[in-house]
Amino acid sequence: MIMNESANPNPLFMPRTYLTTESNKTGSWRFARPRYDEKTSPCSAACPAGEDIARIEMLATQGLFKEAWETILLENPFPSVCGRVCFHSCEDLCNRREFDAAVAIHSLERFLADTAIRYGIKPDLERRTPRKQKIAVVGAGPAGLSAAWFLTLLGYSCRVFEASEEAGGILRWGIPAYRLPLTALRHDIKQIEAQGVSILTGKPVTAEMLEALKKDFDAVFMACGHGLGMAMNVPGENLKGVGEGLDFLRQIRDGQTPACNGVSAVIGGGNTAVDVARSVVRLGGKALLLYRRRRRDMPAFDPEVEMALDEGVELQELMAPVAVAQEEEKILLTLQEMMIAGEENSRGRIVPDHGKIHQVRVDRIFKAIGAQAVEPWHQPDAADRDMLRLTHTVLNRRGTGAVLVFGGDLTNATKSVVHAIASGKQAAIALDALFQEGVEAVVPRMEACRVGDGQSLSMEVYLGGERRLRNPHVVRYEEINTDHFQFIPRVTQPRLLKEERARSFEEIDLKISAQLAMKEAESCFNCGICNQCDNCYIYCPDTSVILERDTQGRHINYDYCKGCGLCVVECPRNAMSLGEETP
Amino acid sequence: MQTDVMDREFVHSGHVGCPGCGATIAMRFVLKALGEKTMMVLPACCWSIIAGSYPQSALKIPVIHAAFETGGATATGVRAALDMLGDTETTVLTWAGDGGTFDIGFQALSGAVERNENFIYACYDNEAYMNTGIQRSSSTPYGAWTTTTTGRDWKKLRKKNIVEVLVAHRIPYAATASIAYPEDLLRKAQKAKNMKGSRFLHIYASCPTGWRIPSEMSVKIARMAVQTNIFPLYEVEDGLRYTINYKPREYLVREYFRLQGRFKHLTDQDLDQIQQMVNEDWELLLRKAGERA
Numbered sequence: 001m002i003m004n005e006s007a008n009p010n011p012l013f014m015p016r017t018y019l020t021t022e023s024n025k026t027g028s029w030r031f032a033r034p035r036y037d038e039k040t041s042p043c044s045a046a047c048p049a050g051e052d053i054a055r056i057e058m059l060a061t062q063g064l065f066k067e068a069w070e071t072i073l074l075e076n077p078f079p080s081v082c083g084r085v086c087f088h089s090c091e092d093l094c095n096r097r098e099f100d101a102a103v104a105i106h107s108l109e110r111f112l113a114d115t116a117i118r119y120g121i122k123p124d125l126e127r128r129t130p131r132k133q134k135i136a137v138v139g140a141g142p143a144g145l146s147a148a149w150f151l152t153l154l155g156y157s158c159r160v161f162e163a164s165e166e167a168g169g170i171l172r173w174g175i176p177a178y179r180l181p182l183t184a185l186r187h188d189i190k191q192i193e194a195q196g197v198s199i200l201t202g203k204p205v206t207a208e209m210l211e212a213l214k215k216d217f218d219a220v221f222m223a224c225g226h227g228l229g230m231a232m233n234v235p236g237e238n239l240k241g242v243g244e245g246l247d248f249l250r251q252i253r254d255g256q257t258p259a260c261n262g263v264s265a266v267i268g269g270g271n272t273a274v275d276v277a278r279s280v281v282r283l284g285g286k287a288l289l290l291y292r293r294r295r296r297d298m299p300a301f302d303p304e305v306e307m308a309l310d311e312g313v314e315l316q317e318l319m320a321p322v323a324v325a326q327e328e329e330k331i332l333l334t335l336q337e338m339m340i341a342g343e344e345n346s347r348g349r350i351v352p353d354h355g356k357i358h359q360v361r362v363d364r365i366f367k368a369i370g371a372q373a374v375e376p377w378h379q380p381d382a383a384d385r386d387m388l389r390l391t392h393t394v395l396n397r398r399g400t401g402a403v404l405v406f407g408g409d410l411t412n413a414t415k416s417v418v419h420a421i422a423s424g425k426q427a428a429i430a431l432d433a434l435f436q437e438g439v440e441a442v443v444p445r446m447e448a449c450r451v452g453d454g455q456s457l458s459m460e461v462y463l464g465g466e467r468r469l470r471n472p473h474v475v476r477y478e479e480i481n482t483d484h485f486q487f488i489p490r491v492t493q494p495r496l497l498k499e500e501r502a503r504s505f506e507e508i509d510l511k512i513s514a515q516l517a518m519k520e521a522e523s524c525f526n527c528g529i530c531n532q533c534d535n536c537y538i539y540c541p542d543t544s545v546i547l548e549r550d551t552q553g554r555h556i557n558y559d560y561c562k563g564c565g566l567c568v569v570e571c572p573r574n575a576m577s578l579g580e581e582t583p
Numbered sequence: 584m585q586t587d588v589m590d591r592e593f594v595h596s597g598h599v600g601c602p603g604c605g606a607t608i609a610m611r612f613v614l615k616a617l618g619e620k621t622m623m624v625l626p627a628c629c630w631s632i633i634a635g636s637y638p639q640s641a642l643k644i645p646v647i648h649a650a651f652e653t654g655g656a657t658a659t660g661v662r663a664a665l666d667m668l669g670d671t672e673t674t675v676l677t678w679a680g681d682g683g684t685f686d687i688g689f690q691a692l693s694g695a696v697e698r699n700e701n702f703i704y705a706c707y708d709n710e711a712y713m714n715t716g717i718q719r720s721s722s723t724p725y726g727a728w729t730t731t732t733t734g735r736d737w738k739k740l741r742k743k744n745i746v747e748v749l750v751a752h753r754i755p756y757a758a759t760a761s762i763a764y765p766e767d768l769l770r771k772a773q774k775a776k777n778m779k780g781s782r783f784l785h786i787y788a789s790c791p792t793g794w795r796i797p798s799e800m801s802v803k804i805a806r807m808a809v810q811t812n813i814f815p816l817y818e819v820e821d822g823l824r825y826t827i828n829y830k831p832r833e834y835l836v837r838e839y840f841r842l843q844g845r846f847k848h849l850t851d852q853d854l855d856q857i858q859q860m861v862n863e864d865w866e867l868l869l870r871k872a873g874e875r876a
């Protein structure tokens with residue numbers, strides 16, 4: 001029988017609660033204070049362009065390919081190019097490396113760029129209100145075009161003068177198509193033009209023209225690159241049959257098929273030497289690559305050397321040319337064998353191994369031992385002490401005329417595409433600071449937009465974007481809570497077979513699918529940035545992480561948080577910090 | 584896991600659990616899974632205090648504070664009353680500590696599950712009588728210091744294997760779970776909710792105060808208990824069908840022990856012996872799960 005309690009003459013007394021515990025402000029117990037504190041990923045600090053890689057991979061994981069691609073563009077207008085030819089120092093410092101393998105940042109960059117091309121995506125980038133200053137850029141290589149791109153985003157009007165028939169610099173006329181197809185390069189350049197950069201091709205700037213530009217413009221950015229090969233300084237080097245590697249590559253990029261029958265000796269150990277040797281093979285010749293140090297000392301990117309050897313290039317180490325002579329139809333090349341006398345700057349120091357002289361008979365020789373500026377006035381005067389020498393650019397603002405800025409290969413210690421881009425960005429920021437606030441502002445403004453503790457600069461930070469709130473602390477592997485990650489095999493970059501490679505200039509690296517790309521992006525720890533995993537919310541014993549739809553997605557309720565620190569430890573990616581509680 | 588399940592909340596802030604309390608995390612997870620149609624029977628334990636002193640409550644569901652030894656019996660009564668009212672929807676949940684489960688509430692629990700009473704019994708295991716000041720229980724592991732096993736008299740007896748005891752009753756569902764594996768825990772609680780008869784959840788819930796560990800490490804330690812096979816995650820249906828839910832990469836128990844003040848007196852030899860005991864238990868479990876001949 002069910003009885004109604006209120007009808008009971010002696011009702012049962014049951015004490016019932018009617019308040020919640022929320023009147024206890026347990027926050028007063030706290031002596032340590034957790035907070036959301038996004039930090040800097042090591043990859044982004046290692047990227048000379050300072051790309052926000054942790055965020056790019058987070059967006060890619062979520063399938064937000066356009067947003068991921070735009071995040072690259074904020075720092076680098078050349079994703080299609082860099083996704084192919086950048087040496088990706090980011091991956092060398094990837095925290096995931098200590099766990100299993102580095103995230104394939106490079107392949108993902110290429111994937112995002114390809115996806116943008118495939119779907120004809122247009123970026124929605126903010127542009128500052130127009131500024132009155134006009135800037136001339138000399139040279140449409142990666143340095144010049146990047147400077148123009150960033151200056152345009154900063155509101156300036158830019159005009160680029162390029163000597164060649166098409167823009168791109170070494171990207172267009174040097175790096176071979178098997179590594180960088182024309183379509184990929186042209187897409188990035190079209191993108192840059194679409195932002196409002198005007199490029200005048202077939203317009204070499206002479207010394208007199210430069211004086212005129214200095215009058216018509218408020219600044220001139222010199223980015224003429226290193227277009228002139230260095231001399232070997234050995235007898236016979238100007239004989240017929242001895243040519244410049246750079247010229248040879250240029251001919252091929254111009255659509256010609258220079259003769260390559262027989263054996264071609266290629267002298268050097270850098271990118272140019274390796275690309276020349278690989279191009280010789282593709283044109284049906286035999287390539288003999290001669291380098292005066294050891295393979296491991298070669299400045300060329302090692303995977304490229306590896307592929308060159310696979311394709312049939314023959315490498316002879318520790319060989320230095322001493323003389324060139326004509327011998328009937330052939331060229332007689334005399335070589336001095338070198339030996340290692342010690343190590344300096346992690347490279348071998350070499351001396352001649354006396355008595356060991358070799359001679360080879362070849363059909364032609366390509367010199368690829370380095371390059372320099374074509375004209376002395378392309379470069380900043382090394383003796384001029386008044387110039388402002390920044391990490392990737394040199395500024396000269398003598399007198400009242402236009403500011404002259406030098407960048408790219410002309411000033412960079414490391415000569416690479418991404419360093420050229422970094423230089424263009426630095427020039428843009430320096431000029432903006434100079435025009436808006438004066439020369440004293442240049443260095444402090446530059447400091448304020450550094451990524452982490454390195455030299456890379458962030459345009460997003462300079463423009464006052466969200467990223468400026470990041471703590472410059474670079475997240476270390478020990479600061480990742482690896483309990484929340486599983487081992488995943490790294491994606492292997494699909495490639496043409498070496499038999500296919502040796503016969504054509506087709507691009508070697510093939511596309512990866514969206515599915516693979518998302519899986520790879522998912523392996524990223526997202527070092528230092530919140531990916532909304534909610535671990536902090538999940539593990540809080542005090543229900544003090546409150547979900548909300550604001551920018552962070554959640555906040556800490558300090559009325560109740562006891563400061564146990566679980567959220568900070570269980571955040572997989574160190575996007576939180578525990579600080580002292582200040583009374 | 585449905586995200587909305589993880590997003591709902593039945594534990595108020597302002598409760599008086601210690602900083603980093605694993606038992607509170609366990610409660611949040613289980614109630615997220617069971618939802619608001621739950622009535623709780625709460626025998627004496629830390630949670631009696633955490634739940635609030637009259638007239639406060641830390642929980643958004645009805646709770647009956649019960650005598651220490653009556654978790655099984657009180658739940659039986661609540662279930663019977665609900666059934667009389669025709670309410671078959673509400674889940675009855677007993678929430679008890681290890682002392683209240685392994686020791687003092689044991690006969691009431693055994694009696695209730697022998698009758699296959701229709702309720703969930705969740706034991707949050709912090710391996711001692713914590714509420715009254717860290718006294719040793721039959722759940723306290725071999726090697727542990729407690730205030731009743733001090734100095735050289737640290738506990739030299741094995742922890743009772745409570746899940747196997749419940750399995751021996753052939754109840755429909757018995758499972759282990761850990762606060763460090765929320766998805767597994769929520770899934771098991773939801774699975775239990777959707778079954779009838781006696782269901783038992785043994786939830787590993789670290790205790791920073793009693794274990795002498797830093798508060799921010801409590802989840803990490805719980806995770807290590809699983810990773811070292813000290814506390815394997817598994818479930819048993821009808822007392823017969825064993826499923827091991829997580830196969831760890833078998834870290835050494837040493838790591839787990841070294842991080843906790845309650846074990847700091849143990850020598851390398853002791854740890855070797857403990858490792859052997861853990862290996863033995865794991866082998867036994869593998870055999871029960873049919874993964875070893």
Ligand SMILES: Cc1cc2nc3c(=O)[nH]c(=O)nc-3n(C[C@H](O)[C@H](O)[C@H](O)COP(=O)(O)OP(=O)(O)OC[C@H]3O[C@@H](n4cnc5c(N)ncnc54)[C@H](O)[C@@H]3O)c2cc1C
Pocket residue numbers: 085086087138139140141142143144161162163164167168169170171174175203204205206223224225226227246249271272273275374407408409410415416417418420
């Ligand atoms: C064969 C080869 C392969 C390489 N491979 C790689 C690689 O895989 N990855 C990598 O990161 N780096 C690579 N590099 C290096 C990289 O290409 C250069 O560091 C980079 O292109 C430098 O950019 P820049 O803008 O300073 O100069 P450049 O790319 O040289 O561009 C300079 C531009 O200025 C123009 N110019 C010069 N003088 C004038 C003038 N007076 N008036 C108007 N225009 C003028 C030139 O025509 C040219 O277009 C390679 C270099 C070579 C040579």
Ligand SMILES: Cc1ncc(C[n+]2csc(CCOP(=O)(O)OP(=O)(O)O)c2C)c(N)n1
Pocket residue numbers: 627628629630650651652679680681682683684709711712713714715720
């Ligand atoms: C019959 C009885 N004996 C003793 C007590 C005192 N007492 C209250 S809680 C508790 C310890 C409970 O231990 P456990 O069940 O493990 O829960 P914990 O406090 O560790 O969470 C004790 C001994 C009591 N309430 N009733």
Ligand code: SF4
Pocket residue numbers: 041042043044053054057093094095096102103105523524525526527
């Ligand atoms: S794991 Fe991701 S964020 Fe971290 S270093 Fe590697 S790529 Fe960068």
Ligand code: SF4
Pocket residue numbers: 036529530531532533534535536537567570571572573574575576
């Ligand atoms: S735990 Fe997850 S949600 Fe919380 S801060 Fe870290 S990444 Fe963001």
Ligand SMILES: [Mg+2]
Pocket residue numbers: 680681682708709710711712713
């Ligand atoms: Mg207990």
